[in-house]
Amino acid sequence: MADAEKTDAAVSLKGLRKTFGEVRAVDDLTLNIAPGEVVALLGPNAAGKTTTMEMLLGLTTPDSGEIELFGRSPRRAAADGLVGAMLQSGGFLGEMTSREIVQVMAAQYPKAMKVDDAIARAGVTKYAKLKYSGLSGGQKQRTRFAAALVCDPDLLVLDEPTVAMDVQSRQEFWAAMRDYTTAGRTVVFATHYLAEAQDFADRVVLMRHGKIVADGSVDAVVAKVDGRTIRATVEGASVELLNALPGVGTAQLRGEQAELHCSDSDAALRALLADHPRARDISVTAMSLEDAFVALTADEPVMEEV
Numbered sequence: 406m407a408d409a410e411k412t413d414a415a416v417s418l419k420g421l422r423k424t425f426g427e428v429r430a431v432d433d434l435t436l437n438i439a440p441g442e443v444v445a446l447l448g449p450n451a452a453g454k455t456t457t458m459e460m461l462l463g464l465t466t467p468d469s470g471e472i473e474l475f476g477r478s479p480r481r482a483a484a485d486g487l488v489g490a491m492l493q494s495g496g497f498l499g500e501m502t503s504r505e506i507v508q509v510m511a512a513q514y515p516k517a518m519k520v521d522d523a524i525a526r527a528g529v530t531k532y533a534k535l536k537y538s539g540l541s542g543g544q545k546q547r548t549r550f551a552a553a554l555v556c557d558p559d560l561l562v563l564d565e566p567t568v569a570m571d572v573q574s575r576q577e578f579w580a581a582m583r584d585y586t587t588a589g590r591t592v593v594f595a596t597h598y599l600a601e602a603q604d605f606a607d608r609v610v611l612m613r614h615g616k617i618v619a620d621g622s623v624d625a626v627v628a629k630v631d632g633r634t635i636r637a638t639v640e641g642a643s644v645e646l647l648n649a650l651p652g653v654g655t656a657q658l659r660g661e662q663a664e665l666h667c668s669d670s671d672a673a674l675r676a677l678l679a680d681h682p683r684a685r686d687i688s689v690t691a692m693s694l695e696d697a698f699v700a701l702t703a704d705e706p707v708m709e710e711v
């Protein structure tokens with residue numbers, strides 16, 4: 406990205422590296438996020454998502470590289486109330502009520518929103534007077550959300566925000582987030598729920614081994630992986646032979662259920678039917694975000710036989 410554009414970025418990460426002993430958690434990562442973008446950080450376990458977010462927030466120091474949030478250092482941006490965060494690590498004092506927790510956060514910022522507004526937006530009102538230690542996992546998550554929101558930040562950083570929430574809580578959470586982002590705020594969130602990325606993010610950044618392997622809209626990321634998926638019930642097939650079919654990239658076989666990720670699904674289907682004329686329940690589908698995720702983050706071609 407050009408320098409002129411970079412200074413306008415909500416988030417600018419340049420050449421970030423972080424190692425823990427032998428592990429390269431984040432490996433030369435460069436990423437610019439414009440104000441108003443909602444970005445999902447995706448990747449398998451240990452891809453480096455949390456480490457990236459912790460560096461972005463100034464909680465971990467990179468070995469090398471540069472970080473700017475709205476043209477400021479992460480600590481300056483946080484002190485100025487520009488950033489709200491909801492992380493997996495760290496907790497609150499169990500003896501405090503949700504309301505007290507949000508109040509304490511609000512007291513740190515001169516331009517914080519009203520405590521009751523943050524509590525209402527995060528859906529905490531009903532149990533705001535209960536002690537944090539007695540809350541369910543999902544209620545704790547919502548309290549953290551209220552605490553992140555109360556400084557009325559321009560940038561929200563959320564690490565697996567809905568992890569302990571039930572389906573209804575999750576829906577309410579994303580509805581609250583939509584309200585928040587319609588005002589043009591920037592959000593970076595990590596999730597293992599690809600549907601959340603699909604429904605909510607303008608842009609997905611897919612990480613693997615500390616590097617970015619795909620970056621763009623869901624459609625653009627899915628389009629990075631050629632082809633379609635053929636699913637069929639096939640008797641007497643072997644995964645090696647399915648993998649050897651023309652047009653097949655990777656094949657999985659679970660019992661008689663074959664799943665072929667294809668670069669040329671027409672050629673693959675013709676060959677499959679030639680070899681297995683009794684193949685049945687055949688479907689051919691375009692790649693999903695999940696297919697693209699697997700294809701782009703797998704260490705080895707997926708070859709499973711059960």
Ligand SMILES: Nc1ncnc2c1ncn2[C@@H]1O[C@H](COP(=O)(O)OP(=O)(O)OP(=O)(O)O)[C@@H](O)[C@H]1O
Nearest residue numbers: 425428429430448449450451452453454455456457
């Ligand atoms: N404080 C630490 N000490 C040692 N190793 C660490 C530390 N923090 C992270 N790592 C390692 O760095 C790598 C990246 O971890 P990170 O938590 O950033 O991944 P992640 O993508 O957030 O994973 P997950 O989806 O499981 O939350 C992992 O191999 C992890 O074990």
